[in-house]
Amino acid sequence: xxxxxxxxxxxxxxxxxxxxxxxxxxxxxxxxxxxxxxxxxxxxxxxxxxxxxxxxxxxxxxxxxxxxxxxxxxxxxxxxxxxxxxxxxxxxxxxxxxxxxxxxxxxxxxxxxxxxxxxxxxxxxxxxxxxxxxxxxxxxxxxxxxxxxxxxxxxxxxxxxxxxxxxxxxxxxxxxxxxxxxxxxxxxxxxxxxxxxxxxxxxxxxxxxxxxxxxxxxxxxxxxxxxxxxxxxxxxxxxxxxxxxxxxxxxxxxxxxxxxxxxxxxxxxxxxxxxxxxxxxxxxxxxxxxxxxxxxxxxxxxxxxxxxxxxxxxxxxxxxxxxxxxxxxxxxxxxxxxxxxxxxxxxxxxxxxxxxxxxxxxxxxxxxxxxxxxxxxxxxxxxxxxxxxxxxxxxxxxxxxxxxxxxxxxxxxxxxxxxxxxxxxxxxxxxxxxxxxxxxxxxxxxxxxxxxxxxxxxxxxxxxxxxxxxxxxxxxxxx
Amino acid sequence: xxxxxxxxxxxxxxxxxxxxxxxxxxxxxxxxxxxxxxxxxxxxxxxxxxxxxxxxxxxxxxxxxxxxxxxxxxxxxxxxxxxxxxxxxxxxxxxxxxxxxxxxxxxxxxxxxxxxxxxxxxxxxxxxxxxxxxxxxxxxxxxxxxxxxxxxxxxxxxxxxxxxxxxxxxxxxxxxxxxxxxxxxxxxxxxxxxxxxxxxxxxxxxxxxxxxxxxxxxxxxxxxxxxxxxxxxxxxxxxxxxxxxxxxxxxxxxxxxxxxxxxxxxxxxxxxxxxxxxxxxxxxxxxxxxxxxxxxxxxxxxxxxxxxxxxxxxxxxxxxxxxxxxxxxxxxxxxxxxxxxxxxxxxxxxxxxxxxxxxxxxxxxxxxxxxxxxxxxxxxxxxxxxxxxxxxxxxxxxxxxxxxxxxxxxxxxxxxxxxxxxxxxxxxxxxxxxxxxxxxxxxxxxxxxxxxxxxxxxxxxxxxxxxxxxxxxxxxxxx
Numbered sequence: 001x002x003x004x005x006x007x008x009x010x011x012x013x014x015x016x017x018x019x020x021x022x023x024x025x026x027x028x029x030x031x032x033x034x035x036x037x038x039x040x041x042x043x044x045x046x047x048x049x050x051x052x053x054x055x056x057x058x059x060x061x062x063x064x065x066x067x068x069x070x071x072x073x074x075x076x077x078x079x080x081x082x083x084x085x086x087x088x089x090x091x092x093x094x095x096x097x098x099x100x101x102x103x104x105x106x107x108x109x110x111x112x113x114x115x116x117x118x119x120x121x122x123x124x125x126x127x128x129x130x131x132x133x134x135x136x137x138x139x140x141x142x143x144x145x146x147x148x149x150x151x152x153x154x155x156x157x158x159x160x161x162x163x164x165x166x167x168x169x170x171x172x173x174x175x176x177x178x179x180x181x182x183x184x185x186x187x188x189x190x191x192x193x194x195x196x197x198x199x200x201x202x203x204x205x206x207x208x209x210x211x212x213x214x215x216x217x218x219x220x221x222x223x224x225x226x227x228x229x230x231x232x233x234x235x236x237x238x239x240x241x242x243x244x245x246x247x248x249x250x251x252x253x254x255x256x257x258x259x260x261x262x263x264x265x266x267x268x269x270x271x272x273x274x275x276x277x278x279x280x281x282x283x284x285x286x287x288x289x290x291x292x293x294x295x296x297x298x299x300x301x302x303x304x305x306x307x308x309x310x311x312x313x314x315x316x317x318x319x320x321x322x323x324x325x326x327x328x329x330x331x332x333x334x335x336x337x338x339x340x341x342x343x344x345x346x347x348x349x350x351x352x353x354x355x356x357x358x359x360x361x362x363x364x365x366x367x368x369x370x371x372x373x374x375x376x377x378x379x380x381x382x383x384x385x386x387x388x389x390x391x392x393x394x395x396x397x398x399x400x401x402x403x404x405x406x407x408x409x410x411x412x413x414x415x416x417x418x419x420x421x422x423x424x425x426x427x428x429x430x431x432x433x434x435x436x437x438x439x440x441x442x443x444x445x446x447x448x449x450x451x452x453x454x455x456x457x458x459x460x461x462x463x464x465x466x467x468x469x470x471x472x473x474x475x476x477x478x479x
Numbered sequence: 480x481x482x483x484x485x486x487x488x489x490x491x492x493x494x495x496x497x498x499x500x501x502x503x504x505x506x507x508x509x510x511x512x513x514x515x516x517x518x519x520x521x522x523x524x525x526x527x528x529x530x531x532x533x534x535x536x537x538x539x540x541x542x543x544x545x546x547x548x549x550x551x552x553x554x555x556x557x558x559x560x561x562x563x564x565x566x567x568x569x570x571x572x573x574x575x576x577x578x579x580x581x582x583x584x585x586x587x588x589x590x591x592x593x594x595x596x597x598x599x600x601x602x603x604x605x606x607x608x609x610x611x612x613x614x615x616x617x618x619x620x621x622x623x624x625x626x627x628x629x630x631x632x633x634x635x636x637x638x639x640x641x642x643x644x645x646x647x648x649x650x651x652x653x654x655x656x657x658x659x660x661x662x663x664x665x666x667x668x669x670x671x672x673x674x675x676x677x678x679x680x681x682x683x684x685x686x687x688x689x690x691x692x693x694x695x696x697x698x699x700x701x702x703x704x705x706x707x708x709x710x711x712x713x714x715x716x717x718x719x720x721x722x723x724x725x726x727x728x729x730x731x732x733x734x735x736x737x738x739x740x741x742x743x744x745x746x747x748x749x750x751x752x753x754x755x756x757x758x759x760x761x762x763x764x765x766x767x768x769x770x771x772x773x774x775x776x777x778x779x780x781x782x783x784x785x786x787x788x789x790x791x792x793x794x795x796x797x798x799x800x801x802x803x804x805x806x807x808x809x810x811x812x813x814x815x816x817x818x819x820x821x822x823x824x825x826x827x828x829x830x831x832x833x834x835x836x837x838x839x840x841x842x843x844x845x846x847x848x849x850x851x852x853x854x855x856x857x858x859x860x861x862x863x864x865x866x867x868x869x870x871x872x873x874x875x876x877x878x879x880x881x882x883x884x885x886x887x888x889x890x891x892x893x894x895x896x897x898x899x900x901x902x903x904x905x906x907x908x909x910x911x912x913x914x915x916x917x918x919x920x921x922x923x924x925x926x927x928x929x930x931x932x933x934x935x936x937x938x939x940x941x942x943x944x945x946x947x948x949x950x951x952x953x954x955x956x957x958x
Binding site: 003005007022023024025041042043068069070097098099100101104105121122123124125126127130131134135137138141142145149152154155156157158159160161162163164171173174175176177178180181183185190191197198199200202204211214215217218219220221226227229231233241242244251252411432433435436437438439440441442443468469470472474475476477478479 | 482484486501502503504520521522547548549576577578579580583584600601602603604605606609610613614616617620621624628631633634635636637638639640641642643650652653654655656657659660662664669670676677678679681683690693694696697698699700705706708710712720721723730731890911912914915916917918919920921922947948949951953954955956957958
């Protein structure tokens with residue numbers, strides 16, 4: 001069996017039993033008589049304290065015990081003398097497995113900027129903040145799988161390399177094995193993709209939704225959980241070129257089933273994290289408070305981290321139509337006081353400031369907006385009888401606005417085909433998508449959640465690059 | 480709440496209660512008096528039988544009830560008259576939601592070749608075989624997450640777009656936003672990747688291992704579960720250009736911990752599938768028996784499907800070194816009778832025939848081979864003191880041979896650097912990988928499992944293209 005982790009040791013009853021501690025030194029302090037070494041192995045935010053009696057173990061033996069060094073400690077597990085931990089280890093042997101030269105190791109025990117740590121992404125999982133973030137990310141991911149499994153959804157892997165552009169939007173990365181310097185050309189002088197690996201132009205997927213629909217219209221309820229890509233030159237704190245999406249799709253679900261699913265889903269995942277990551281969340285909440293001390297009040301989070309998570313879990317989401325939301329915004333105080341940066345009128349794509357007003361000020365609960373103007377939504381959404389709107393639904397959260405976007409899908413072959421022609425999507429290339437409406441078409445619905453935005457929301461990290469292990473952004477594919 | 484699935488209906492106590500059946504027609508038969516419609520919604524291999532009294536519901540109303548059509552049936556849930564199912568539905572209303580013209584719908588209720596069905600991958604989830612395969616694939620995936628979660632491993636997302644080649648092997652796909660027709664050139668006439676999206680050449684990953692190592696050397700125990708790519712022109716039943724890999728990596732694990740983990744892991748997943756997919760497995764076992772009837776005995780599976788799965792679960796894996804295995808093979812009957820296609824000698828890469836001999840004939844249990852010649856293994860494997868072998872481990876299964884490949888990793892900075900130089904891997908480009916051995920290096924181990932090969936093993940599907948929803952192979956990126 002595997003050796004106990006520090007998380008396990010910290011909750012073991014101390015009976016002076018001999019234990020083995022394996023991990024990385026976070027810090028060392030002490031006096032001439034005694035050294036205190038805090039050790040962490042990534043299993044928990046908490047360090048275990050190793051107490052070394054310098055009369056028994058010489059200073060010489062500890063000379064490589066610096067921050068970042070890996071150690072193996074044999075010692076007795078005893079009740080802790082200090083506060084803040086239940087147990088500590090009285091060292092009998094201390095072995096440095098791998099030193100970390102304090103002149104060279106970049107992550108010294110002082111306050112580093114997140115930017116600096118990000119440049120050392122290969123080592124940052126060893127820090128308290130990123131340990132916490134990545135443990136939360138794990139728990140979010142696990143809860144997502146658990147939720148859908150329990151709801152009878154099957155995990156499907158939609159293709160990463162694709163010849164289609166799911167939404168007719170979003171810049172894409174080309175995938176090729178052609179020689180870029182001397183690509184084969186056709187007689188007309190165009191690149192001859194017949195000679196490419198797939199014998200046609202291929203890209204990295206921007207969404208697995210269309211393929212998820214194909215699967216749902218056979219398996220019933222499915223979800224994807226995979227990487228998606230945008231080749232957009234967006235250097236912001238909210239954009240990645242490579243990110244992970246979760247896209248459930250369910251046959252025989254109408255938009256109300258879909259809203260119910262989305263609400264159950266986000267509450268389930270957040271509740272799971274609240275239950276399983278309490279210590280990491282407490283640490284991250286404190287980190288965020290510290291970070292925001294230097295910010296203007298208007299730029300601070302609307303509420304402390306854990307309160308914000310409970311706000312989502314404890315409130316029934318308010319549901320109303322886009323049209324009703326526009327009415328509310330037009331009547332709102334910020335509108336009358338000219339405080340919105342972006343003007344409000346029917347037909348606009350709502351901005352985060354509008355969404356946040358609805359959530360944080362007006363309803364004081366998460367909001368689901370439905371029935372958006374068809375012009376600002378994708379071709380595959382079910383058309384309402386009014387001829388103007390589609391059966392879209394966006395879930396809006398405090399602090400960020402839209403967290404989930406989804407819809408009931410157009411199941412009528414003729415209406416779908418007409419809409420594709422209107423917006424210029426090739427019905428010939430997408431024959432397979434239309435086929436699902438030619439044969440045994442059924443009402444169905446689904447939505448998409450960006451994993452990183454959700455993890456940002458849950459951890460309070462301001463920059464999306466800090467919630468994915470190795471962020472890909474313009475000019476950056478290191479590690 | 481969501482509507483009950485057919486899986487749920489089939490296990491509901493029949494009390495003449497009114498139920499709603501939503502699904503696709505699999506088949507219709509009957510007489511002038513009564514029609515029997517079998518309906519499936521993807522939730523289970525089993526269909527529900529709808530019985531229509533043609534005195535109450537006219538033939539006219541059923542005229543679009545063909546294979547592939549979607550229906551909504553209201554009726555009474557009653558004990559079934561026939562054998563093979565506990566309940567059936569006496570129809571009160573039958574509504575065709577989406578017809579499927581029998582002249583055009585490709586998947587008619589007759590025996591189709593897997594090749595034909597594969598060309599209709601957008602519809603194949605509606606067939607019994609592929610429904611079973613994709614449900615099993617879901618359960619395999621779910622059990623993988625559950626296993627690692629319970630073992631204290633954190634799910635990490637290693638990057639898909641990467642500037643490095645993990646193993647120094649395997650043809651890669653280029654990822655680019657450059658204009659292929661007119662790429663920007665340097666003064667020297669080379670493609671100027673400084674102008675590409677990431678300002679350097681980038682590829683699709685062939686393995687997440689190296690990044691998993693970075694994460695494990697901070698978080699302790701991690702695993703990846705993501706897509707990987709090979710741009711190899713291999714048109715076989717065992718190769719995909721895009722497939723999913725699971726790669727656990729654990730700090731402070733030596734090769735024995737690693738073997739224990741691998742054995743617990745595959746047994747856990749297979750046991751989960753045996754428990755949760757009994758009906759799908761029974762169906763797939765029968766399908767395989769039927770398929771193999773026309774094959775020569777030597778080409779048939781060594782044992783029936785479920786027996787083979789129990790064979791893995793019930794046997795302690797035999798562990799021995801590569802060198803010992805070579806000895807055994809040299810002394811073996813097929814070697815003496817000249818029955819091996821590939822010659823045996825120390826230093827060779829074992830072929831499936833050798834691996835299968837060890838598993839199926841000699842030990843009659845799964846086998847883990849260790850300590851392979853360094854020349855046939857990757858640069859990052861821990862070097863043994865003999866100077867000839869590395870601490871590799873391959874898990875061998877009946878029918879296929881290698882299912883898992885892994886190793887303890889070289890944690891010594893100097894040895895690793897020297898080996899990289901020997902095999903020509905840039906130590907400058909891989910500075911970040913070497914950094915983990917410069918700072919706080921620890922013994923660690925991991926392995927890789929190809930999801931599709933594992934699902935092939937569990938489902939008995941002969942062609943790897945039939946266990947992934949939308950296979951990518953040379954010349955094929957449809958859907």
